[in-house]
Amino acid sequence: MTITIKDIAKQVGVSYSTVSKALNNSPLVKQETKDKIIKLAKEMGYEPNYAAQSLVSKQSRVIGLIWPTLERVAPSTLITKINEEISKHNYSMILSINSIEESIEMFKRFQVDGVIIFNRDNFEMPKTFPMPVVTYGVNKNKSIPVIDVNYREAMQTAVEYLYHLGHENIAFLGDFSFIDERQVEKYYGFQQAMENFSLKLNSHNLINTGGLDWYDGYMATNRLLSSPFQPTAIIGTSYDISAGIVRSLRQANYILPKDMSVISYDNIPQMENLEVPLTSVGVPVEEIAQNMVQTLLNYIKNPDTVPLSQTLTPKINERTSCARAGKFQLGQ
Known part of the structure; x- marks a missing residue:
């Protein structure tokens, strides 16, 4: 038998509207009454009718998220944090690993309130969307709100950090395929920083991994160690x-x-x-998740209040993988 808010109201001895407000965490209901209603609802096996709720409120309280791959650790961590942040706002999340076009069509059928898009390979996105959309990456010619995590500044911060530790011979390992604009920003950020500190920059310390996976970094480092160039420090781009x-x-x-x-x-x-x-640099993953979710929720409520671009500031997280360069290393 389906349990309704009428059944819960009868058991508690309150009105239907009080039960409804309590289940929606309304501040208009005393906390003691709210706790009692929520506890009883769980015991009775109450399941909210989301379809009916969305018809009344014209909101599904569901957010769609598009990410074409979950193979790497950092993206998976960010998605987990985004899901946690969405839950804090009493929303649910649907994840799609299909193409942007296919995902949007599916989300239209589910009548989601908004969508977060991660465009992995810099595919051209539709110019218009049938629902509020926020994306992540690099602020370049975007027609929708973008959270820019400032990859160039992150690489400049990394070089500066190593420079102040006395490192002059610094190797940069990253994917130079130039399909992904995020990797392009890291590449140019490193070059700019090396020039700013008058450090040597040539083909020997720019090592193309040809991909973003563990094995790509492993093989690229093997090549570096067998080359004539012997760095005292290495920057990895993921x-x-x-x-x-x-x-x-x-x-x-x-x-x-x-x-x-x-x-x-x-x-x-x-x-x-x-x-x-590992000492690492970048915008903390929790901060990215909070900004993306809050921006989308603001966009859902009032699009005019959301800027097209927000740039976050990278931070260094010091651990134990970096040390001051020894005298025997300098000048090699």
């Missing part, structure tokens, strides 16, 4: 790449940070759990 860097260095009997300093992009908690806890 968690997965940096995990491969650490494995390669450890396999070659390097002691971190005594023999080599390593700093990584992606400011996620998992950096602490690598073989060597």
Whole structure:
């Protein structure tokens, strides 16, 4: 038998509207009464009728999220944080790993209130959407609100950090395929920073991983270690790449940070759990999630209050993978 708010109201001895307000966490209901109603609703097996609620409120209280891949650690962590943030606002999330066009069509059928899009390979997006949309990445010619995490500044911060530790020979390991504009921003951010500090920049310290996975970082580091260029520090452009860097260095009997300093992009908690806890740079994943969700919710309520671009500030998270360059290393 389906349990309704009328059944709960009868058991508690309050009106239907009081039960409805309590289940929607309304401040108009005393906390004691609210707790009693919520507890009884769970015991009776009450399931809200979302279809009926959305007809009345004209809101589904569901957010769609499009991300074409969940293979890497950092994106999966961000999606988890976004889901947690959405739940805090009493919304639910539907995740799609299909193309943007296919996902939008599906979300239209589910009548979601808004969508967060992660455009992995910089595909051209539709010029208009049937619902509020927010995206993430680089603020370049976007017609929808974008949360820009400032990849260039992150790389400049990493170089500056290593420079002040005395490092002059710094290698940069990243994907140079130039399909993904996020990787392009990191590439140019590193180059600009090296020039700013008058540090050597050539083909020897720009190492193309050819991908963003663990194995790509591992193989690229193997190539670096067998080359004539011997850096004192390495910057990895993602968690997965940096995990491969650490494995390669450890396999070659390097002691971190005594023999080599390593700093990584992606400011996620998992950096602490690598073989060597990695110092990392980037906008903290919790901050990205909060900004994306809050921006979308504001856009749903009032589009005119949301700017087309918001740029977040990267931060250094110091751990144990970087140290001051020794005298024996400088000048090599």
